Amino acid sequence: MQQHQAVADARIAAARVQAEFMRSSHRQTHALPNEILAAIFEAGSFEEWSRQKTFSVTVSHSRRWRNIALHTPAVWSTIFMKMAPGLRQIDAYLERSRACSLDIRMSVSYVEWFSRDFKEERELFARVLVHADRWAWLTVTMPDNRQLSSLIGPLRNVQFPRLESISIRSTHNYGDEGMDLAIFECGTPVLSSLCVSGVAMPQCLPLAIALTSLDLGWMPHPLSHDNFRQMVLASPLLRNLSLYGEAVDFSSHRTIEIPSLRSLRIRGFSGEVGHFACRVSGPVKSLRMPVLRSLVLVEAWGQFMSDLVQACRLHDGFPTLQFLDISSTEISYVDAYFLITSMTGIVHVSLPGRKILDHSHTHSVLRQLSKKHSHGMDLWPRLRTITINEIDILGGQILLDVIQQRIARRQPIDLVRSSSFRTILVFDFHWLGDHKRTLYFTLFKFKPRSILTPVNDMPLDLPLQPDQNVDLSYDGSMSVMLRRETRQCGQCHEVSLSGSNKQKLFEFQQSVTSSVSLLVNDI
Template identity: 25%
Template sequence: MGLTTTVRDIIAELNRQAAEHQVHRLMLIKRISADPTYQREVKRIQQSHGRQVFHNAPDGWRVVLEPSSDADSPHFSPAVNALMNEVHMNEASLSCIRAKIEALTTFLVPVFRLPPEVLVLIFKAGARMPQDGPVTETTVPRPFPLVIASVSRQWRDIAINTPELWTNITIQHPRHYNWIPVCLQRSCGLPIDVTMDCRSTNLITAPVVDCMMSRLMPHVHRWRRFALMTCDPAIAYVIGRRLSDASAPQLRHLQLSLSGSSGNQEVVLPDILQGGAEALSSVRFDSLATPWGSAPLVNLTTIDLRWLWLRTRLQYEQFRDMLAASPRIRALILRGTYIHLHSGRTYPPLSIPTLRYLELSGDTVCRMSSLLSTPALEELTLANLDETEFREFVESLPLPITPDGVGGRYPALRSLSLLNASMCTPTRSFMLALPTITHLTVINSATAKFLELFRKEHAEDGLLSWPRLRKLTLVDDVDYFLLYGVVKERAALRMPLERLVLNAPFIHDEYLVSTLEEYVDVDIVKDVDLDH
C-alpha cells in the first residue's frame, strides 16, 4: 500500500469521525434548546442584558457565556449544564480532528511527498541562487531559509536542521541585523558567504554597518566570500578599518564596490587583511584601491577592476607588478577607467599565458588588447565601445597564418561577446582575424550588421563567415526574416547553428519561434545580467 493511499484512508476515517461528532453535537444542542428551564433562563437573560451575552454559532445555536457566581449570570439546571459541557468537549474533539485532516491533506500535494533528502538538495540549490529582490511581496526582502521554513512544519524542521541553508548571509536592510546571529548559530561553524548591499536604502548608515560588522568579525575565520556594495564612502572606510589587520584563512572571493551618482567617488584603503588571506583567489574593486601587487592580492585567479578614478587607477608599472604577483590568473575584467596609459608612450607587452577570460571596456580597449599577450584566451568580451574604438580594434587585429588561428592575436578564442558597442559594419577581415569563434553574443550592439555578414551572398569561395559558429545569442532588436534566412542557409550548407538565444519579444509570437526551431534549438531570455 502506497503512502498516498494510506494518507487518503486516514483522512477518510477522520472525516467519518468528524461527521459523527457533528451529528452528536447537533443532537445535544437540540436537547438543550428543548429544555424548558433553558428556554426560561435565556428569555430572562435577554430581557435583562440584551443579546450581547450570547455568541451565535454558525449553525444558529445561541451559546451562553460561561456561568459565573454573579447573581445576574445564567443559572441552568444540572442536566442542562452537563449537556453544555458535553457540547464543549465535543467541539474540542472536533477541532482536533479537523486540524489532523488539514495537516494530513498537505501530504497529498506532490511536493510534500518528496523524501527529506530530496528536499534538502532542492533547498540547498535555492539558497545558492541570487536574491536580487524581495523573495516575498513585502517591502523588506525576506531571507530564503525563512521563506521555506514558513511553508510547513516538515519544511521548517528540515530548514532548521540543514546548516548549509544558513551560510549565505545577505544584508539589504537594517532589519536584517537580527538575521545575522540566527545564521551564525544555525550554520554550525560552516564557511559563510556575507553580502552587504547598502545601495537600495539610506537606512544602512556607516554606524549601522559598523554595528553589524561587530557581530560578523568574530567569525571572520569562517568567511568564504565577502561582498560590499555601497554608494557611501563612509561605509567603505568602516569596512576598511574592520578588515585592515583581519585574518580570513578561508576567504576565496572579496568584492568592495563603491558606486553612485555623486560624482567620481573613490576610496583608498591603506591596508586590508594584513592578518592573512591565504585562500583568496578572486577580487573585485569598484572605485576603490588598496596596495596593489602585495599580500593579500597575490596568487589570484580572477581580477576585476572597475572605474578606478584619479587616486585609485593603476599606473602601467603597478598593473604589471599586480599581474606578476598572480602568475596563474585565468580571468581579467577591466571596465571603465582602470589603468593610466600615457598618450604617445610605448609600453612593453604584458604576457598572461594562463588567461582564459578577458573583458575590456572604455576608451582604451584597442591599446589594452594590443598590450596584453593572451595566447590561451578562450572568451573575449568588449563592452561600451564607440564606433571609432571598435574600428581601431578591428584594424589592430593581425590576420592568422592558418584557418586554425595560428599567428593571430587570439588563436584559441572560442567565445566573443559585444555589449553596448556602437559598431561600424563588421568586415570580412574581422571574421578572418577571429576564425575560431563558436559562440557569439550580441547585446545592444547592431545585431543586423552581423546577420548581414552571415548571409550566403557575403561568403567568399563558398565559405560562410565563422563556419564553426554553433551558438548565437542576440539580445537586441532582431529582424526575424534576416535571422531566419541566416539560420536556414547555414543549415542547408551543413554549417548549422545548434542553439539560438533570443530576447523576450520573440516569446510573444510562438509561430516565429516554431519556424526557427525547425533548424535550431531556441531559448528565450527575459533579461541579462550586465553586472555579472
C-alpha cells in the same frame, strides 16, 4: 447532563476532523525526510527576505521545522545586513552557524544611503569581523565610495584564511581621497574570485595565488601597469578576466602574458551616457592570451570600437578563440570585415540587433557574412551558432541569405537563437506583418532516430535517413518551434508544431529527415 455530554462529544469530533484535515493538507510536506527539508531551508537561506516575512520566522512554521533548522548550521551561514538587523539577531546567526563558513552580504540602495549614517552597520560589521577566520564570501555594495572605504577600512590588518570570493562595488564617486582597497595585506590564501568597482586598489601582490576570476570595474585611480602585471603573474590559475577599459593603465603597451586565461570581457562604458565612455583597445594591445576561448565586448561604440578592431588586426592572432559576443556594440561595415578576418576560428557569435545607436551598423557583420568575397575566401568557416537580439525585416532577409549560402557551401549554420530565448521561434519575427517572406531554420544533424512531438499528441519515434535535406512549405496557420535535447538514446532534436491542419502535421511527420531545412512561407 446527557445534553452537555453530547455537545462536548460533538466538539471533540469536530476538533478531530479539523486536526485530520490539517494533517492531510500538510501531509506531503510532513512526509519529507529531515534531510530534504534541511536542503530546502539551506537553499532558501541564500535569498534575501523582506521585513514582514523573515527567514527565521518562516522556518519556525512548526516545531519540527524549527528543530530541523536549528540543527542545520549551514542554514544560518548567510548573513544579510541590508535591513540593519539587531546585534541579537546577528549573534544568533553566528551561534547557530557554529563552525560553518560565512557568507557576508551588505547591499545599500541610494535612498537608504541618503537617509542614514550607517553607524549601526559599522557596529554589526565589527561584530561579524570577530569571526573573520570563518568568512568565505564577502559582498558589499554601496552608493558612496567614501562610506564604503570607511566601512571596509577595519579589514586592513585581518587574516581571512577561508575567504574565497570578494565583491566590493561603489555605484557613485564622491571623492578621490582615502579610498584605497588594501584588505589583502595579511593574506587571503584561497581567494579565487575578486570583483572591485568604484574604489581604488593600489596593489594585490602575491596574496591572490589561487585567483581564477578577476573583475575590475571603474576606479578613481587606474591600477598601474606594473601592479596589474604583478597581480596576474602571481595568479597562475587566472581563467576569467573582466575589465572596464581604463581600469588599468595600459598606455605603455608593454606585453603582459596570461597563459591560463580562457575568457576575457571588456567593458567600454560606466556611468551616465558619454561621461565614462572609454577606450577598450588597451587590453587587446597589451595582453597575450595563448589559450583564449571567449571574448565579450560590452558597450563599445564608434571610434572606440574602431580602435579595438585595429588592435585586433595588429594582434598576433587569436588561434583558439571560438566564442565572440559583440551584441551590445556598434561596429561599422568596414570594421566588421577586419574583425572577422582577424578572428578566423569563431564557432559561436552573438550579434547586435536593431536596438543600437546607429541603425546603419545594425547588420554590418551579417552583411559581410552574406557577401561573396574575392578569391573564394570563406569568412568564419567554422561558424555554427548565431545569437542575435531583436531583428527587423532587413535583418531577417540578410540572415536568410547567410543561411542559404552556408548550406550551399556545405558549412551550415546549426542553430540561430534569440538572446532572450534558447532558440528563435517563428513568432519572434512578428515584424513581418503582412509581408511574404521565406525563412530557413537549419537544425543540427539528427541521429539515425529522433523524436517528433506535435502539440497535444504523444511523442512519435521516426526512422530517419542520414544526410538528407527536405524543404517543407507551410502557410501562416502553422507555428514551429525547434529545440535541441539530450536523451538517454543520445543527441536528438524535438520539433513541436502547433496548428489546426492535421494533414500538414502528418505530412511533416512523414517527410522529416536527419538534417532538416524547414521552409516557412507567409508567416
